[in-house]
Amino acid sequence: MIEETHSVQPLTDAAKQDLVERYKDVAKFYDELLNLPLAGIEAIFSSDDLLVVSEDAVYDFMLKWARTHFPKVEDRREVLGTRLGRLIRFPFMTCQKLKKVLTCSDFEHDLASRVVLEALFFKDEAPHRQRSIAAEESASINRRFVERAYKYRPVKVVEFEHPRQHCVVFLELKKKSVQNFTLRGGSTRKHSILVDKGFSFRATATRTSWALSIALGCF
Numbered sequence: 001m002i003e004e005t006h007s008v009q010p011l012t013d014a015a016k017q018d019l020v021e022r023y024k025d026v027a028k029f030y031d032e033l034l035n036l037p038l039a040g041i042e043a044i045f046s047s048d049d050l051l052v053v054s055e056d057a058v059y060d061f062m063l064k065w066a067r068t069h070f071p072k073v074e075d076r077r078e079v080l081g082t083r084l085g086r087l088i089r090f091p092f093m094t095c096q097k098l099k100k101v102l103t104c105s106d107f108e109h110d111l112a113s114r115v116v117l118e119a120l121f122f123k124d125e126a127p128h129r130q131r132s133i134a135a136e137e138s139a140s141i142n143r144r145f146v147e148r149a150y151k152y153r154p155v156k157v158v159e160f161e162h163p164r165q166h167c168v169v170f171l172e173l174k175k176k177s178v179q180n181f182t183l184r185g186g187s188t189r190k191h192s193i194l195v196d197k198g199f200s201f202r203a204t205a206t207r208t209s210w211a212l213s214i215a216l217g218c219f
Contacts, residue, residue, distance in 0.1 A: 016043040024044065024049055025051040026050060026052045026061065027052075027053070034064065038083060041065060041087075042083065045058065048149070050149075052151070053152050054094070055150065056094055059101070062087065062088055065084070066106060080106055080107055081111050085111065089146070090115045090116065090118065091122040091144060095120075095123075101116050122145060130145070133145045
């Protein structure tokens, strides 16, 4: 029995990978994904390589899938609490969406409170601590602290009371992205979310034989 299990496992892993490759663009295959069984959803959404706007979109999809397949709220709470909830990477959701998790009747209140509190603590960590936590988590089955390659990246807002009320918004632009477009010229665009509103940060580099001109802007 053990030998048979080991011989089947590579086939199972290959089938899961094929499923991820086929359906990883969530927006493109949204309707098809809604019709997939639970096992297929688990295989696809456990991947780090999903092409998805943001983790907020993953959360919204999970709710819609659960409501489509489980009309009774008790059944939805069960499947979200034991199967689907662990696929949602709550630490990478926006604070506005996390507030909605707390009031969502499809989640048990204790579970909702726990995942939101965990997400907020993670967001409050320094970047190097976040990377350390993600590295520790990357080898486990539950990869809730591992960031996906989102099309829209949440920004971090720090509020200050003194010397006057104001806030500072931090937007991460990866070093590799900057190096790529400054070396070859052209432009790079990063989409982000602030207070549930999308905006784009655009950097343009114009290279000539004697100079490099860089322009930055938000739209």
